[in-house]
Amino acid sequence: EAGVTQFPSHSVIEKGQTVTLRCDPISGHDNLYWYRRVMGKEIKFLLHFVKESKQDESGMPNNRFLAERTGGTYSTLKVQPAELEDSGVYFCASSQGSGTNNEQFFGPGTRLTVL
Amino acid sequence: EDQVTQSPEALRLQEGESSSLNCSYTVSGLRGLFWYRQDPGKGPEFLFTLYSAGEEKEKERLKATLTKKESFLHITAPKPEDSATYLCAVQAWDNDMRFGAGTRLTVKP
Numbered sequence: 001e002a003g004v005t006q007f008p009s010h011s012v013i014e015k016g017q018t019v020t021l022r023c024d025p026i027s028g029h030d031n032l033y034w035y036r037r038v039m040g041k042e043i044k045f046l047l048h049f050v051k052e053s054k055q056d057e058s059g060m061p062n063n064r065f066l067a068e069r070t071g072g073t074y075s076t077l078k079v080q081p082a083e084l085e086d087s088g089v090y091f092c093a094s095s096q097g098s099g100t101n102n103e104q105f106f107g108p109g110t111r112l113t114v115l
Numbered sequence: 116e117d118q119v120t121q122s123p124e125a126l127r128l129q130e131g132e133s134s135s136l137n138c139s140y141t142v143s144g145l146r147g148l149f150w151y152r153q154d155p156g157k158g159p160e161f162l163f164t165l166y167s168a169g170e171e172k173e174k175e176r177l178k179a180t181l182t183k184k185e186s187f188l189h190i191t192a193p194k195p196e197d198s199a200t201y202l203c204a205v206q207a208w209d210n211d212m213r214f215g216a217g218t219r220l221t222v223k224p
Contacts, residue, residue, distance in 0.1 A: 004158070033211065041216070043159070043202070043204075044214070045211045045212060045213070048211050056211055102146070102147060102206070103149065104149070104161070106158035106159045106160070108157050109157075
């Protein structure tokens with residue numbers, strides 16, 4: 001069974017540009033999460049989808065970040081316009097989320113560098 | 116506010132030298148405590164979930180335990196391939212996961 005996949009693996013952009021990250025969760029997982037790790041800090045929650053609905057977006061840093069999950073399958077995270085402080089590794093995770101089956105399985109991450 | 120503190124930040128062991136990693140937490144209503152392993156350039160790899168105080172889980176050389184305030188990840192007779200960053204995360208019933216900063220483990224042959 002395929003795990004969580006993310007694209008691209010690396011992205012280098014200039015300040016002010018737009019970048020879109022993609023996440024494909026494990027098939028059948030209704031729950032999809034975005035996290036971010038900036039240099040020297042712990043992994044921090046950004047938002048949580050249940051199917052196509054945003055369950056919790058309390059971790060989104062500001063309105064330059066837009067996440068979508070059309071059709072409840074893959075998700076995209078767009079940063080527009082990108083700022084220097086947005087650099088870091090963006091992780092996506094998915095889970096079944098029912099009862100005790102709430103383990104989250106992570107993708108390899110997208111390393112974003114904003115110059 | 117939910118908090119997760121891991122110690123030590125880094126740990127260097129000789130192959131075969133057993134030790135423990137600590138994860139102290141405060142959370143309003145624990146849904147689960149999770150241990151992950153992360154290798155450089157990769158995403159966190161799920162290891163264990165613990166749900167209640169007194170619970171223990173084992174996998175190969177790893178054993179995770181849970182109390183009401185902390186969790187330990189015991190590593191018995193580690194091998195160089197156990198070298199990685201070990202992450203602890205807690206999930207409350209009304210919240211999503213909060214991660215600790217991790218413990219970077221190096222096991223020397």
